[in-house]
Each structure stands twice: as structure tokens, then as C-alpha cells.
Amino acid sequence: MTTYKRTLGGAIALAVAAGVLGGVLPESVAAASPGAVSAAAPSHHAPDDARLRALLHRLTTVDGAPGALIETRGRRGGSSLTNGVADVQRQTPVRGDSRFRIGSMTKTFVATVVLQLVGEHRVALDAPVERYLPGVVRGPGGDGRVITVRQLLQHTSGLPDYLAYLSPQDILKDPLAHHDARDLVNMALANPPAFLTPGDGWKYSNTNYLLAGMLIEKVTGHTYGEEIRRRVIRPLGLRATSVPGDSPAIFGPHPRGYARPGPDAPLMDVTAINPSVAGASGEMVSSARDLNRFLGALVGGRLLRPAQLKQMMTPPPHPGADGRDYGLGLERWTLPCGGVYWGHGGDIFGYETLGGATADGRRATAMVNVDPGGTDAQDDDMRAAVETALCEGRPTAAR
Numbered sequence: 001m002t003t004y005k006r007t008l009g010g011a012i013a014l015a016v017a018a019g020v021l022g023g024v025l026p027e028s029v030a031a032a033s034p035g036a037v038s039a040a041a042p043s044h045h046a047p048d049d050a051r052l053r054a055l056l057h058r059l060t061t062v063d064g065a066p067g068a069l070i071e072t073r074g075r076r077g078g079s080s081l082t083n084g085v086a087d088v089q090r091q092t093p094v095r096g097d098s099r100f101r102i103g104s105m106t107k108t109f110v111a112t113v114v115l116q117l118v119g120e121h122r123v124a125l126d127a128p129v130e131r132y133l134p135g136v137v138r139g140p141g142g143d144g145r146v147i148t149v150r151q152l153l154q155h156t157s158g159l160p161d162y163l164a165y166l167s168p169q170d171i172l173k174d175p176l177a178h179h180d181a182r183d184l185v186n187m188a189l190a191n192p193p194a195f196l197t198p199g200d201g202w203k204y205s206n207t208n209y210l211l212a213g214m215l216i217e218k219v220t221g222h223t224y225g226e227e228i229r230r231r232v233i234r235p236l237g238l239r240a241t242s243v244p245g246d247s248p249a250i251f252g253p254h255p256r257g258y259a260r261p262g263p264d265a266p267l268m269d270v271t272a273i274n275p276s277v278a279g280a281s282g283e284m285v286s287s288a289r290d291l292n293r294f295l296g297a298l299v300g301g302r303l304l305r306p307a308q309l310k311q312m313m314t315p316p317p318h319p320g321a322d323g324r325d326y327g328l329g330l331e332r333w334t335l336p337c338g339g340v341y342w343g344h345g346g347d348i349f350g351y352e353t354l355g356g357a358t359a360d361g362r363r364a365t366a367m368v369n370v371d372p373g374g375t376d377a378q379d380d381d382m383r384a385a386v387e388t389a390l391c392e393g394r395p396t397a398a399r
Contacts, residue, residue, distance in 0.1 A: 103346025111329020139189030213280025257350015260373025
């Protein structure tokens with residue numbers, strides 16, 4: 001889903017070897033029973049959730065996550081299912097209203113704000129980045145005079161990903177340290193581009209969205225977080241959603257976030273980290289219910305004008321080598337029961353998230369509180385849970 005898993009996973013493994021990060025749990029605690037599946041406030045209209053329960057159980061046993069949840073919504077209600085534990089030491093169960101770090105699902109919020117500015121004629125999608133951030137994108141890694149705003153949001157800029165070059169020791173030696181977005185961008189730009197000509201390829205790069213956040217600030221005079229709060233969080237009533245900035249805390253009910261630095265290593269508590277290391281590419285905190293509300297409003301046309309929503313849902317003509325249909329901060333996937341859904345995934349220290357929505361109002365968001373360190377199948381099982389929920393919520397007449 002993102003490069004967080006690969007890059008930060010290596011960072012954690014290095015940190016353990018160097019002894020720079022505490023919080024390793026005893027193996028006896030890490031292997032504790034995940035507990036039974038529980039349901040939180042199910043709707044009378046909720047679909048048969050036997051398959052979902054089985055997938056959540058798999059996530060917290062075979063895949064190695066301490067806890068998991070999925071929240072589903074449709075036009076006639078929804079349900080929240082959980083499995084496992086939020087805290088392996090206290091053995092407290094995962095709550096359906098949990099808050100957690102959403103990693104790269106932040107990108108969809110950022111892209112939404114940029115596209116709102118496009119609709120207000122304050123930003124032009126095919127204008128060079130240089131128009132809004134003069135002199136910022138200059139270096140071996142790319143040139144803002146030829147890279148466009150669209151290419152940032154679509155990952156067709158060719159800009160190198162800063163996470164490929166950020167020292168893991170520097171992150172984990174002081175996990176509460178502030179990271180300036182401009183410094184992270186400059187770190188990336190000092191390295192070769194993913195491809196030479198912007199628009200001729202597709203490569204996921206978190207650097208693109210650090211720049212998108214900086215663009216929002218330059219155009220509006222407010223931080224990207226302030227604009228997300230004003231334009232998205234408050235209008236939709238997303239009470240569990242925040243842009244934390246330098247705050248390492250997750251306020252409200254939340255599971256501890258864990259990582260497993262090796263196949264046989266004990267779990268490590270990585271809940272507290274300064275999310276400025278992710279910034280506009282992945283720092284936000286939310287809940288499954290809030291994410292479902294956001295995705296439903298976005299895909300349903302409540303946040304963007306039709307022209308901008310169409311642009312957001314248009315992938316590049318040449319997708320990445322893995323065939324991803326990535327529009328502007330929103331990805332398109334095919335449902336096994338037919339049709340498509342739109343959403344994004346997110347990986348960051350301690351948490352993995354995946355959410356999606358269909359045009360007819362079905363929504364589902366899943367979360368596990370381990371990253372990195374789950375099995376290779378964890379991503380597949382997360383996707384299977386979201387797609388199962390969306391398919392089971394399909395109107396009977398459409399089956």
C-alpha cells in the first residue's frame with residue numbers, strides 16, 4: 001500500500017539490533033490469546049458477518065496482529081466487529097470506536113483539499129509546481145518547473161521517496177523528534193528520480209504529498225492541517241479525526257500500536273511517535289466510523305464538484321508495474337462480486353488501515369494494530385475483509 005511498511009520495518013529491525021528503542025514485550029505476553037470476536041452496536045440491517053468474523057480471527061491468529069476491527073456502513077445502517085486485544089499486557093479488547101493512526105489514508109484528505117482549491121480556481125492541476133512553490137523542487141531528484149500539481153497527486157512525478165533515504169537510526173533514536181517537511185523534501189531531491197520524464201511512469205512516493213501539503217499552505221496561508229479541519233473534519237462532524245502535528249498522543253479510546261521486528265521476535269510497543277516524520281503523507285489519526293463517513297461523502301460527491309471528482313477518479317494512462325489504478329489520492333479496485341470501489345490504504349508505525357466506498361453508498365474500513373511485522377498475507381486478508389463487507393452489503397436486487 002505504501003512504502004512505510006518496507007522502510008520503517010527495516011528501521012525497527014535496525015533499532016532493535018542497536019538497542020535504541022525500548023518497549024519490547026516479553027514473548028509470553030506477545031503470544032497471548034487474541035480473544036473472541038465481539039460486535040459493537042450491530043444494525044438490524046447488517047449483512048451476515050460469518051465470513052468477516054473468520055477473517056478478523058485470521059488477522060489476529062495466523063497473521064499475528066494483536067487486534068483487528070472492521071466497520072461497515074450502508075444506506076440502511078451498519079455494524080462494527082472487533083477481534084483480539086488493544087493492549088497485550090492488559091488484555092483489554094479492541095473497541096469498535098477506536099482511534100488509530102491512518103498512515104497514507106491521510107493522502108486522500110490532502111488531495112481532497114487540493115482539488116477543492118482547483119474547483120475554486122486557486123490551483124490549476126496542470127500548472128507546474130514551481131508556480132506555487134517557487135524554487136522548492138530543484139535538484140537531481142526533480143524539477144518543479146516541469147512537474148505538475150496533477151503529477152504530485154497521481155504519483156507520476158518521478159520524485160524519489162524520502163522514506164527510502166531517511167535514516168532509521170535517526171527516527172528511532174528519538175521517536176519524539178520533530179521533522180520539517182522542507183528538510184525531508186530536500187533529502188529526497190538529493191537523490192536520483194524514479195524516472196527521468198514526469199508523466200512517463202508511475203511510482204508511489206511520499207515526497208509528492210509532503211509537497212502537496214506545502215502547496216496548500218502557500219496558497220491558503222494556513223497549514224494543510226488547518227485546511228483539512230475547516231474543509232472536511234468540521235463540515236462532516238468527524239469527531240475522532242485529527243491532524244496531530246508534533247503531538248505523539250492519540251486522544252480518546254485507542255489500541256496500542258505494535259511492531260514485530262523479525263519473524264520470531266517479540267512485539268514492540270511503538271504507539272508514541274512524533275507523526276511529523278510522515279506529515280502530509282501520513283500523519284492523521286481517525287476512527288473506522290469517521291473514515292467511512294469521509295469516504296462516503298467523497299465518493300458520493302459531497303466534498304468535490306463533479307469535474308474535480310472525475311479528475312480524482314481518473315488513473316494515469318500508464319499504471320505502475322503492479323497495475324495499480326491510482327487517481328488523485330484515491331485508488332480504484334475491482335470487487336469480487338462485480339463493480340468497483342474507491343479508497344486508500346495506510347501503513348505507519350503500529351497500525352495498518354484500509355478503507356473503501358462504492359458509488360451506491362457502501363463503505364468499509366478495517367484496521368490492525370501491528371505494522372510492520374504481520375505475515376505477508378496480512379495485506380491480502382485486510383483487503384479480503386473490506387471487499388467481503390462491501391459485497392455482503394450489496395443491495396439484494398444487484399446480486
